[in-house]
Amino acid sequence: MTRIIKTPQERKAEIITTARELFAENGIEKTKVSMIVKKIGVAQGLFYYYFKSKDYVINAVIDQVFTEMECKMDAIVNNKKRNFYQKLTDYVDLYFESIGQVGPQIIQEIDLLSNAKIYRHIEDDIRELNKRVVKQLMEIGTKEGIINLQYPNEMFLMILSGICEVAYRMTVSREMILKLVEQGLNLKIGSLTG
The missing domain is CATH 1.10.10.60 (Homeodomain-like)
Known part of the structure; x- marks a missing residue:
């Protein structure tokens, strides 16, 4: 051999x-x-x-997942062929797909392992990535005259946070998520759900 x-x-x-x-x-x-x-x-x-240990490879896997997620989110924001509504829908879809991929299973297991350092690492990465991408998306929407809120970034992050909390407790459909985003950002009804 x-x-x-x-x-x-x-x-x-x-x-x-x-x-x-x-x-x-x-x-x-x-x-x-x-x-x-x-x-x-x-x-x-x-x-x-x-x-050095299994924890180090766990961190490496988490870093790999977030790097992939960051590339996908940047591609959404920078896609010149998509309008604001399409970018926003793509972002919401990716966000919840990523949570499904990484979120509950890994976070629950890390809680079980009582490894607060890794858990904080995940939370910090998610928070920073979302703040950056949401800021870019809301700037696009504001520049195009679609978003007219005093604090659009904060509102959208609050909406996502609330939807995540609801989604952990009950089944939430994609249509419901998009309607909640429309309502929270004061977008025209049906602009994301078509």
Whole structure:
């Protein structure tokens, strides 16, 4: 059997990708370092060469997810072919898709693991990314004369926060979310729900 030589960057990326897959399949708590290295087919010592502990690979997975999310959000805001309403709808869809991907499962498990540092890391990343993207979106809407609120950024962030809280407690449809955004931003009824 031929041994495959990988660069340190490739090997580290492979560990992160494998950990992410196993976290999604089994949950964070049930995924052991031994499972990660077994799936890759390397010695456990190699894992510890790249990551001091499982918490470090959890952080790397979270960073990877947020980098992907940030790229997608920037693409939405900068898409010249989409109007403000389409960008806003795309952003809301991505926001709730991302929460579904990262949010409840990872956050609940991190709570179970009592790892406040990682939990704060997730919250801080989400907050900062949303503040930046929301500011850009609201500036577009204000410039186009669609948004006419004294505090549009704060209002939209409050709406998203409230919808998240409701969504954790009950099933909320996409149509309801978009209607709540329309009402909260004082947009024309049907502008997002068509």
